[in-house]
Amino acid sequence: MGEIATNLGALFTADFWAMGGHAFFVWTAYAVTVIVLGAVTAASIAATRRRERELAALDPDRAARRGGAATRAQATEDA
Amino acid sequence: MHRFANPGRFMRVADRLQPWLLWGGLALLVAGLYKALLDSPPDYQQHDTVRILYIHVPSAMLAQGAYIMMALGSASFLIWKHPLGDLLARSAAPIGAALTLVCLITGSVWGKPTWGTYWVWDARLTSMLILLFLFIGYMALANAFDDPARGDKPAAILAVVGIVNIPIIKFSVYFFNTLHQQSTLFRREGPSMPPEMLTPLLIMFGAFTCLFLWLLAVRLRGEFAKVRLRAIRAGLVRRAETAGRRRAPAGGPVEEGAG
Numbered sequence: 001m002g003e004i005a006t007n008l009g010a011l012f013t014a015d016f017w018a019m020g021g022h023a024f025f026v027w028t029a030y031a032v033t034v035i036v037l038g039a040v041t042a043a044s045i046a047a048t049r050r051r052e053r054e055l056a057a058l059d060p061d062r063a064a065r066r067g068g069a070a071t072r073a074q075a076t077e078d079a
Numbered sequence: 080m081h082r083f084a085n086p087g088r089f090m091r092v093a094d095r096l097q098p099w100l101l102w103g104g105l106a107l108l109v110a111g112l113y114k115a116l117l118d119s120p121p122d123y124q125q126h127d128t129v130r131i132l133y134i135h136v137p138s139a140m141l142a143q144g145a146y147i148m149m150a151l152g153s154a155s156f157l158i159w160k161h162p163l164g165d166l167l168a169r170s171a172a173p174i175g176a177a178l179t180l181v182c183l184i185t186g187s188v189w190g191k192p193t194w195g196t197y198w199v200w201d202a203r204l205t206s207m208l209i210l211l212f213l214f215i216g217y218m219a220l221a222n223a224f225d226d227p228a229r230g231d232k233p234a235a236i237l238a239v240v241g242i243v244n245i246p247i248i249k250f251s252v253y254f255f256n257t258l259h260q261q262s263t264l265f266r267r268e269g270p271s272m273p274p275e276m277l278t279p280l281l282i283m284f285g286a287f288t289c290l291f292l293w294l295l296a297v298r299l300r301g302e303f304a305k306v307r308l309r310a311i312r313a314g315l316v317r318r319a320e321t322a323g324r325r326r327a328p329a330g331g332p333v334e335e336g337a338g
Contacts, residue, residue: 007117016117019127025192029131029185033138036184040177041294048301055304058311 086163090303093296100296104289111286114279122276131189133279136264137287139182139207143245145175145291146210149217150242153235165231166306168238169221170298174291176214183207194258202255206248213241227309 010016019026115133122129149171155164186204187197198204221227221234252261264270270277 004113007113010117019130020121022126022128022192025128025188026130028188029134032184032188033134033181036177036181040173044173044294044298044301048297048304051301051304051308055308055311058308058315 084161084163086166086303089163090300093299097293097296100289100293104286104293107282107286107289111279111282114282119275119279125193128189128192129276131185132276133283135182135185135189136280137284138178138185140284141287141291142175142178142182142207142210143248144288145171145178146213146238146245147242148295149175149214150238150245153238156231157235157239162306165235166299166302167295168217168235170295170302172214172218172221174294174298176211176218178291179207179211179214183211190258196258199258201257201259202251203248203257203259206244206251209244210248213237213244217241 017023017027111133115130119130119133121127149168152164152167152171155161156168183204186207190199191197217234217238220237221230224230251257252259263272264280272280
């Protein structure tokens with residue numbers, strides 16, 4: 001536990017953020033990871049929510065028991 | 080395995096797993112970041128830039144995992160006409176593209192201090208760039224048509240054919256002269272990495288895997304909803320058309336109902 005506290009304490013030192021003089025490379029890599037993966041996550045959640053909302057508005061019964069066999073096969077059959 | 084080929088059952092299983100994957104993944108991410116940034120030592124040659132390893136390697140492995148998933152889904156769609164395969168491939172593609180992009184950019188900013196260059200056209204880097212283009216090409220083809228039933232087949236063929244790139248990525252560091260180092264994890268004599276670096280790497284890999292599967296489930300739900308929406312809308316249009324025809328005295332096509 002003491003070791004973790006000491007390690008976490010490093011967060012408040014300029015030395016940690018300097019990354020031994022490689023701050024630009026290390027933090028660019030981590031920032032890009034957060035931004036790119038954050039963006040695809042946010043976009044995916046938003047798209048799924050929007051479609052499920054539209055679906056619930058069109059077909060309340062079906063939406064209530066979500067998970068019913070919604071398949072491409074059915075879609076082409078219907079169309 | 081066949082029990083899970085039923086889309087409804089598959090989604091119920093995915094729904095039940097989702098919170099575990101999300102919270103487990105986030106917990107692993109916190110532990111992994113702590114280990115990677117605060118607890119693990121700097122490398123004796125690369126110093127602190129070695130910490131890029133802990134995001135670069137998991138994203139590279141999962142990018143390829145996403146591609147394999149997309150190709151298998153597409154193959155099952157082409158062979159058995161299984162709709163779930165197509166939806167799985169459509170869900171995996173954007174996540175795989177994002178992971179490949181992350182892998183390329185983190186590798187690039189790691190390459191500058193380590194190799195002295197952001198980019199070289201060598202086998203590993205180029206085959207990884209091709210992987211990105213395959214993901215983008217798949218997405219472009221799959222969404223190119225207003226009627227998605229026209230885009231799914233060419234896209235699936237691209238995904239299946241593109242799988243040849245996966246072994247090229249894997250063996251690029253053995254068969255070609257490349258700046259990229261060879262694998263330190265998958266070798267006959269076991270990983271040649273000290274445990275204080277291997278542990279954070281494995282934890283980060285676990286975190287990325289859980290969160291990848293969680294996001295895949297989120298996207299799959301969205302794809303299912305899209306298919307249902309399309310089916311319902313097609314049904315509504317058809318109903319409007321028949322109603323319109325009944326009302327029209329002279330028969331013939333009714334314009335407002337079409338479309």
